[in-house]
Structures are given as structure tokens and as C-alpha cells.
Amino acid sequence: MTNSPATAHMTLDDVAVLIPAYNGQADVDLTLASFSESAPVHVLIVDDGSTPPIVAPAIANMTIEVLRMARNGGIERALQTGIDVLAQRGFRYAARIDAGDRSVPQRLAKQRLFMELHPRVAGLGMWTQVVTREGKPLFMLTPPAEPDAIRRLRFFRSCLAHPSMMLRIDAVRAVGNYRAEYRSAEDIDLFVRLMQRYDCANLPELGLYYELNEGGISATKRRRQVSSTLRLQLRYFNVANPYDWLGLAKNLLHLVTPYRALQRIKRSLLTSRASH
Structure with a gap:
């Protein structure tokens, strides 16, 4: 891949990849090995009580710190702790990824450049290719780019x-950081609070290969996730917004x-949309 002049010489000294992990050493290794950046990459793995503990792999161009939690406390607590530790270390940006997912080359440089140019943006996502555990493409997530x-x-x-x-990171902490009030929907809870004071946006290009894991939060904790999302919707409900x-x-x-059944419907709709 050819680097653009803007990203080829960009430092990532104020960016840290933030990965919460509970067991799954092989998934952690796969995810970290997927990063390809022109500048050295910093990583913080929050080991949420894994047995055996997560071990930092040796990867060129990457500095990896493992923060071990005394016991398993859930992803919300792991992310909250990770953000606070990165703030203490002096990092400005936290790049999220989960064990098992894979990054597209130069993702970090592209996102950092955008956020440096758009200081009102507190959270920046990218388009995502959803794949099976074997890497087979399922469907593409292409959400809107604009904050409004x-x-x-x-x-x-x-x-x-x-x-x-x-x-x-400073914006995440300003709105109260990740929290456990809405279990399994900690991301939506954070994004809604961020958008009350800042903007969130997307880069309209592929940045992530997301592994659809039937044993992950979306499957095993689905009812809790949907219930938490409904509570968030009611709390922030705007009667004037038809959406x-x-x-x-x-x-x-x-x-x-x-x-x-939901997954089958989603795949069918997205496949149909892609074919047109």
C-alpha cells in the first residue's frame, strides 16, 4: 500500500491502541500482528483477569504494555481503567480494537490526521468489513460520515x-469515561454523552475487519445489550426525531x-444492498 505524504511521516507518539482482553491469547496475537503503520505503535492491553494471563507478543515496530486486573470485572471496567491509565501516561488518543479483529494498514495515521484537523471530533470510526472467524466476508458496515x-x-x-x-482521551474523561450503568452497551452510552458536547464522525473507507464471534457479547449477552440500549433510548429520547x-x-x-434469525435477516438485507 502506498502511503500518502500526510500519513507517511506522521508520528503516533500520542496514540495508543486500547485492547481489553479476557483469555484468547491467540486472538490478541492475531489482532496486534494486523497493524501496519509507518511510525512505531503503542499498545495497552487490559488483561481482565485472564487465566493464564495474557502475554505481550514480540512484534516489530510495536511497544506493548499489559495491565493486569486483579479479577475479571467486565469490559466496562477494563475500558474505564485503560482510558485513565493512558491519560496518566500522557497519550491524547485511544484507538479501540477487540481481540480477534484486524486493522487495515495506516488506520491509525489516517484517523489521527483527521482528528488533528477536526478538533471538535471526539470519536472517529471507520467502515467495517464483518467476517467469520475463518475470515470469510459476510457484509460491510458503511455508516454515515457526518456528525449531524x-x-x-x-x-x-x-x-x-x-x-x-x-x-x-480528554473528551472521554470529561463526559465521565466508560461506565457500567448500561452493561453491554457501554459504547453507545459513551457515544451519546460525547455527542452532547462534541462531534463523532466516520472516515468513509475501510478501516477494520470485525470478527463475528457467536460467543461474543452480541450473542451471549444480547438480551442485556438490547435492554441497556432501550434504557438509553428512553433516557435520551427526542420526540421530534422520527429515527x-x-x-x-x-x-x-x-x-x-x-x-x-436477526443475523440471517441482517446478512440478507446487506447482501441485497451490496448487489445493487
Whole structure:
């Protein structure tokens, strides 16, 4: 891949990749090996009580720190702790990714450049290719790029792919950091609070390969996730926004529809859209 002049010489000294991990050493290794940047990459792995503990792999051009939590406390607590530690270390940006997902080359440089040029943007995502555990493409997530569209559609569709996000650390802490009040929907909770004071946007290009893991939060904790999302929708509901009404109806439907049926419907719709 040819680097643009803007990203080829960009430093990433104030950026850290933030990965919460609970077991899954092989997934951590796969994810970290996927990064390809012109500048050295800093990584903070928050080991959320793994047994055996996560070990930092040796990867060229990458400095990796493992922060071990005393016991498993959930992704919300792991992310909150990670943000606070990165702030203490002097980092300005946290680039999220989850174990098992893979980064597109130069993702960090592109996101950092955009955020340097757009200081009102506190969270920046990218388009995401959803794949199976074997790497087979399933469907592409191409959410809107503009902050106003993301605000309008925030509860109707997934506008910000959490593992693709680069976050401005001071802004995350200013709005209260990650929190456990809305379990399994900690990302939406954070994004809604960020958008009350700042902007969130997307770079309209591929930045992440997201592994659809049937054992992940979306499957095993789905009811809790949907319930938390519904509570968020009611708390921030805007009666003048038709997409808030549509989002409410959509999540009520999700609450009563089996997970596998929803996945089949989503894949069918997205495949049909891609073919046109």
C-alpha cells in the first residue's frame, strides 16, 4: 500500500491502541500482528483477569504494555481503567480494537490526521468489513460520515463501530469515561454523552475487519445489550426525531426475535444492498 505524504511521516507518539482482553491469547496475537503503520505503535492491553494471563507478543515496530486486573470485572471496567491509565501516561488518543479483529494498514495515521484537523471530533470510526472467524466476508458496515447524520440516526442503526474508533482521551474523561450503568452497551452510552458536547464522525473507507464471534457479547449477552440500549433510548429520547421512534420499534423487535434469525435477516438485507 502506498502511503500518502500526510500519513507517511506522521508520528503516533500520542496514540495508543486500547485492547481489553479476557483469555484468547491467540486472538490478541492475531489482532496486534494486523497493524501496519509507518511510525512505531503503542499498545495497552487490559488483561481482565485472564487465566493464564495474557502475554505481550514480540512484534516489530510495536511497544506493548499489559495491565493486569486483579479479577475479571467486565469490559466496562477494563475500558474505564485503560482510558485513565493512558491519560496518566500522557497519550491524547485511544484507538479501540477487540481481540480477534484486524486493522487495515495506516488506520491509525489516517484517523489521527483527521482528528488533528477536526478538533471538535471526539470519536472517529471507520467502515467495517464483518467476517467469520475463518475470515470469510459476510457484509460491510458503511455508516454515515457526518456528525449531524450520526446524531440523527444514533438509535436507529449502528453508526459507530466501537472497535474501529479513535477517541480523544480528554473528551472521554470529561463526559465521565466508560461506565457500567448500561452493561453491554457501554459504547453507545459513551457515544451519546460525547455527542452532547462534541462531534463523532466516520472516515468513509475501510478501516477494520470485525470478527463475528457467536460467543461474543452480541450473542451471549444480547438480551442485556438490547435492554441497556432501550434504557438509553428512553433516557435520551427526542420526540421530534422520527429515527428515535423507528429505533425504539427496532430494538423492541430485537428483544423478541432470536439472535440467529436477526443475523440471517441482517446478512440478507446487506447482501441485497451490496448487489445493487
